[in-house]
Amino acid sequence: MEKNISITKRLLLVAVSLLLCISAFAQQEITVKGVVTDENNEPLIGVGVLQESAASNGVITDANGKYSIKVPSNAVLVFSYISYQNQKVAVRGSSSLNVKLLPDNNFLDEVVVVGYGTMKRSDLTGSVASVSSKAIEDFKTSSVVEALGGQIAGVNITATDGTPGAGYDIKIRGVGSVNGSSDPLFIVDGFEVGNIDYLANQDIKSIEVLKDASASAIYGARAANGVVLVTTKSGIDGKPQIMYNGSASYRKISKTLDVMSPYDFVKLQVEVDPAKYGSTYYKAGNDEDGNPYAYQSAEDYISETGIDWQDEAFRETWSQNHDISIIGGNKNSKYTLSYSHFDEDGIFKNSGYAKNTARGRITQKVTKWLTVDATVNYTRTDKTGIGTSGGTLVSVLNYRPVGGLSVTNDELLNSTYDPLAMSESNFNSNNSNPVKQTETVDINNRVEQWIANGSATLQLTKHLSFKTSGTYNTKYQRYDTFYGTESSQAFRAGGAYGSTQMTRGFNWSNNNVLTYQNRFKLKHNLNVMLGHETSFSSTEYLLGQAKDFPFDNLGNDNLALGATPSQVETSLSKSRRLSFFARAFYNFDDKYLLTATVRADGSTVFSSKNKCGYFPSFAAAWNVSKEAFMNNVDWVSNLKLRLGWGTVGNDRIANYLSMDLYTPIKYGVGSTQTTVMVPKQLANENLKWEGSTTTNVGLDLGLFKGRVNLVADAFIKDTKDLLLAQNLAYVTGFGSQWQNIGKIRNKGLELTLNTVNFSNGNFFWSTDLNLSFIKNTLESLQDGTDYMLSRSGFNSNFSNYDYIAYVGQSLGNMYGYVFDGIYQYSDFNMTPDDGMALKEGVADISEHAGVAAQPGMTKYKDLDGNGIINTEDRDVIGNGLPDWYGGITNTFNIFRFDLSFLFQFSYGNDVYNATRMFTTQSKADRQNQLAEVADRWTTTNASNKVPSAEGYVSSELYSRFIEDGSYLRLKNITLGYTLPEKLLKKIYVSKLRVYVTAQNLFCLTNYSGYDPEVNTLSSNLMPGFDWGAYPKSRAFTFGIELQF
């Protein structure tokens, strides 16, 4: 086996052998022919076939993987191909030799994208993780981000919830910001984009994640949260290949929650308010017409099935995906064209997501010294439906399961509002029929994005090249909302109304990079790069709203139908950045590697005092395995130590925060509306970058000829001058001000282990494991402040602070009372006047609850030991950040079958189950509750888990609703079968694979909600929050992969 030969060397070798074989002469020779295939029995194009110890004799395989070579009959052939293991085969007089190559797990030769350039993996000094297209192509996901979850050490990806097309929270090496964005910087083919959701999975060639600051500092002020670099596919030199991948997916809800049966519900309602509901549900005797009442007693409900609202609201769906691409070219021109369609019909009624992308890329070598490259990418996404947030899901869970005597189940199911509720004085028009809402409210969010990239590379001299690149990126969004006549919103507003929002996001960017590369005296390698970048972005916005529609059916397409135009808004904002950067890489004899970078960034968003920031980094690596003393250590194929240090920034905050502004608002004087000006904010004239410094120590270890590869990184990442909406005392006139305050430290250890467990011709098994341990600590806040409160505010009745960040502790602390069971009769003494008094030593909740403590009420722990429960008894009761997380993938190739499965896991994170908190508030009128409420404390059921119907303080967090969110999920399992090419040849197909994939087949967890992977607030301070999260679906995909 040959190792560590660079691609250029290999290509050179192939080219040389090609030339030489023309002049080769025959000598007792035979002609050997055959086909070279890969592990999936696909033909491999361009495989070098050489005669051993006669390197001058060689050929390469053609577009069908075929070769033909004249060699002595006793020769040995060496088959070599990039990223595959070389294979030696003795000819032994045979004229036909078919060879299957197996992947080379020694990935040191891989080319890694590192920002304004590429590097060999073996040359890396920083912490860079790579994901190849292989690892994502079997995922049928709306965004590639979902496929990445559980695949990269140090990267924690959490879906907001299960909404089709939902967003993802990506945290690279922990939470490094409090109020600033903690999203990484996304770079696609060299240019920044807002996210990578617009890309089709099939168009992605590789994804690199720059984790430590020594790697990411080249992106300076925007790299503090790490950088995700995506490289898309480009053309190849060879016969055109047409590929088609089609699949159909079946989805269903992965879990439903148990709510109370109609019988339990009726009993609860009567218990809560006998005066009001004593005769709503059952009555003995006959009605006015002499007919007996349908329900004579509560027991008549035992057999009543009622309405299963989850069943009404959720459905099973089928949706389709089609990817098609053509890839081809020759030595000078390479091209690729692709189209992809992704559909996801949501499991919640009338929700869905569709994505269509089209892409073309061409690379043309114009002259010997000039290469141009152009890419055009179009994406359209359509997201529909009202989703489950804002109480919709909670309505599904707590809408009445039976109508009772006055309302039939059908009426209940088909009315916008519960007819019973409407007849009551405390009718709350927020609580409407969720199924009806999905049918009568139209929400369509369409995004169309055009991205055009172009670049020209000039080879100025042998060692000096210059590349100029530009991007033009426009994103048009149309967001339509229409509240049909029967929606609750129209009901409240006195008629149907709708609005259309149009947003145009625009940015362009240009960078120019000069690269000098040379090797002196064979051992000194130098690569110096100097660059400059300018970028501009703007957002324009238009909103139109009209009300009083005579009918619903035209909706947003003609807002002028609404008799009254009710709102018009426009806005414009712009920002600019200007940057200079440089990188020097020096490598002595491939043993000692040094990298230094520096970037200067200027940005409009900061105050005049702090327009510019400077971001340096240094890194060194020692390739121990290249040392002479390692020559004899056979089993170590690679050993490298890395050390890096760097500083990067975060500038992602809103525009204009350092400016003293008046903002216009409306004020009606008499019957005239006028525009008046009010101070907008407390400006901060000192606002600057958030700065993050990382020190990283890494170890790369390859054993047993690359069959075991371990990458371990330990880091300390300190972020200071946090961009933080500092809470202000309201006496200042404002609740908060953006300031640079405080410090966060993330310490961590990341392990990535790849092993080839078994490898021979027909059986291959490999395992990829990644594991991350990250410890987050808030080191400081404003002077004199040692904590910071946050409020989820998910419901207007819920106004308390429920998250807290303490200095010295991790972010993401949940804050509330500690549940201590339920007050029982045994906690009380009888008083002489037949009352009850709490026994000595039992904490008294009376004052806090506003009513005297009594059996059945929730008991909290009296943490300060003063005998009464008050606000001093709140404490940290959970944390939404995991202690460790990761994933493990196993891949098998057995004959023509391939099987892989990915487990994703997370340990030690808590989930704040606000949905459950809200659906166990049992004193609510007419609202069903989760099944656990049936086991509530009553005079005959001394529950110590669920308080009595009236026995709790409404809208208050206590530890009962904080649940362990650790989980182990079988995220993806795929079984594929590749048909023998002999069969396919007849139908001109070069490859045909069929496969079955199951996503989210099971999830082991103690979490009682729909899914523990949830983050509905998407806030750094308030992770692990579940309020009305769209349930995750379980998906089964049946697909076919065709290549011509």
Add this chain to the structure above:
Amino acid sequence: MPVSCSLDETSYTEMEKNSYLNDAGEAETVLLGVYENLTQDGLYSYHLSLYFTLSTDLAKVEGTSITNFRNVPNNAYTSTETEVQTTWADLYNAIYDANDFLERVSGAYDNYSESDKKLAAVYIAEARALRGLFYFELVRWFGNVALITSTEQSKQLPETFTQATPVQVYEFIEKDLKYAVDNLPYAKDDATRSSNSYRFSKGGALGLLTKVYATWAGYPVKDESKWQAAAETAKVLVESGKHSLLSNYEQLWKNTCNNVWDPSESLIEVSFYSPSITGQNDSDASGRIGKWNGVSTGEGTISSGRSAGNWKVVPTFALNWENHQNDKRFALSIADYKYVKATGKTALATATIGGVKTDLTLEMALANPDYRKGFNGTLSPAKWDIAKYVTDANVLTDANLSNVNWYILRYSDVLLLYAEAMNEWKGGPTTEAYEAVNMVRRRGFGLPVNSASTLSDLPEGLSYEAFRTAVRKERTYELAFEGHRRQDLVRWGIYYDTIQNTYASQTDWNEDAQNYYLCAGYTIKGKNELLPIPQREMDMMKQFKQNPLW
């Protein structure tokens, strides 16, 4: 590195303060921005008009529980209550806006033309009157507050803020309002401003100052020397002849429900108006007046949507209304009806009388205890009856919001304060005191304001105590449900006792009525006279002391 090139930031949608207020016209937009604070939820859109003022001997919140919005009106809440914090925050934000305006306009003043300078001088007086009003609300509701007099103070760290004594705050308010009195024209004489609709004028400043003195004289500061100042300030206003009572009491409600500005009686009024509301856009300047405290109206019954009608009249108030047969205000204040989708205006209760199902009126219930049950917790205030008063032009279709205005101060309020202050100062009623009360009563009875009438006038020769009692009662008749009662009871030092007495006397109406009057069980003497300092503020401002018993 040459990175200094144009990275200056420009706002395309907002105005930079440094390049604004170039003339009086621009200054006025910022001044109106200060006024706009009046329409915030924390101020008169909701909390200071309807929410915090609710529980008294006249009114209570709908329902028989303390769930949802019913906790605050029943005094069953804690220092973490959001609404309390919202009001605190909104008031201080309003004060910031006023301070900002005063500072900015003073800075720009020298470059103004002569006519703009005249306008700016009036604007400055208006902003100071508004600041006085904001501080008056802060000090009477929260008691011990921070005195923020410039925007520069907003840069202080939280732990450096301290509480001023109520006296210091009152002195600051007095200075602001005296300045306003000296620099504002009477609405009638206003030749400077092109319009003074819903704006402060001298009459408003005088009236407010009277009320400030009367509050300063009462609980908890109890500086009784201020009765004289109150009487003398009111006297200036009364004797100026620039303001008067409308001849028809009902006209007040027609005006305020339809955005009609008549400054003769309306001294300070908040204008609510929003043509664009859809139920979504709560940033528009609309209020909850007439919805939250209106006549109970079912969903979809009237063109403006339902009225929750969460204010309910305590029936003993009706029972104890003296001479209500002749007092026109009785029927104009208490609604014994509701609106129902099917039938429109509908009686609250029916009874079978002589075998015939008959609609019951409040008069029938007053006369016959057997008919009273249906009026437990169902009577509504009638002053902001949207279905009756709001004309099509001013309809706002929304479940919770309306375009109905809110009187902060009416001339009749000042007349009654004048009478009260005179009686307190002199130790007994003077002729001016009698005349002031009687004017209010005569108008209420539909009689000519300036002619004595035995039907309406208070009996002569009342003692100090008897006159005080009469004025206090008169305030309930004249100003019922207008948001003054609770603060009146507090300044008289009888809030707790009144609540408890009201609870006890509910049985005078009928035996069930007590179940509808819950606040008595939650009200604590010496605690509920003030709101708590919001817990968040207590947590941040370490030098702050929480109000008693909170």
